[in-house]
Amino acid sequence: MGDHDMRAFGVGLFDQWTAMWNGDLDLVHEIMAPAFVLRYAQAGTEGFDEVRTPQQLAEIVAAWHKSRTGLLFAAEGTAVVDLSPADGAPTGLVARPYLASFAGEDGARVARSGVDVLSVREGLIVEVWSVSSGAAGRTFYR
Numbered sequence: 001m002g003d004h005d006m007r008a009f010g011v012g013l014f015d016q017w018t019a020m021w022n023g024d025l026d027l028v029h030e031i032m033a034p035a036f037v038l039r040y041a042q043a044g045t046e047g048f049d050e051v052r053t054p055q056q057l058a059e060i061v062a063a064w065h066k067s068r069t070g071l072l073f074a075a076e077g078t079a080v081v082d083l084s085p086a087d088g089a090p091t092g093l094v095a096r097p098y099l100a101s102f103a104g105e106d107g108a109r110v111a112r113s114g115v116d117v118l119s120v121r122e123g124l125i126v127e128v129w130s131v132s133s134g135a136a137g138r139t140f141y142r
Helices: 004-019 025-032 046-050 053-066
Strands: 032-040 073-076 081-087 089-103 109-121 123-130
Touching: 004 025, 004 053, 004 073, 004 081, 004 089, 025 032, 025 053, 032 046, 032 053, 046 053, 081 109
Parallel strands: 032 123
Antiparallel strands: 073 089, 081 089, 089 109, 109 123
16 A cells, blocks of 8 residues: 555545444444554543443444434544555554534534544554543634
8 A cells, every 4th residue: 555545544544433423333343443442531531441342432422422412523624644554454543633513401503623543553443542622612613
């Protein structure tokens, strides 16, 4: 795979990550390693600390959707892709800003920005760092 192919793979992987967060839960078995680590810095995400398997991730994403009406994630900005082939499969990092939005308690749309960094080994996500603007936060793009 050349540099262009690595970039396309990284952007595509982040798009799949976003689709998984939007409810396409079968993707967890395609994009996540059998065992992985999630590192979420925002308040209220302590439940992610013990998630280690694709099935556990699918369950917690489904629970987030049940607790946040109209939850929708969208990739924003330009992805930073630092992947290279290792034993024929992409390995390295993919980072990208995202927008999360949902209906607040008063019905008004709530929007928050964040950044996810995906660590990739052999084409699968093995670790994620996620930081968002949190409950009183703002969006990157206004």
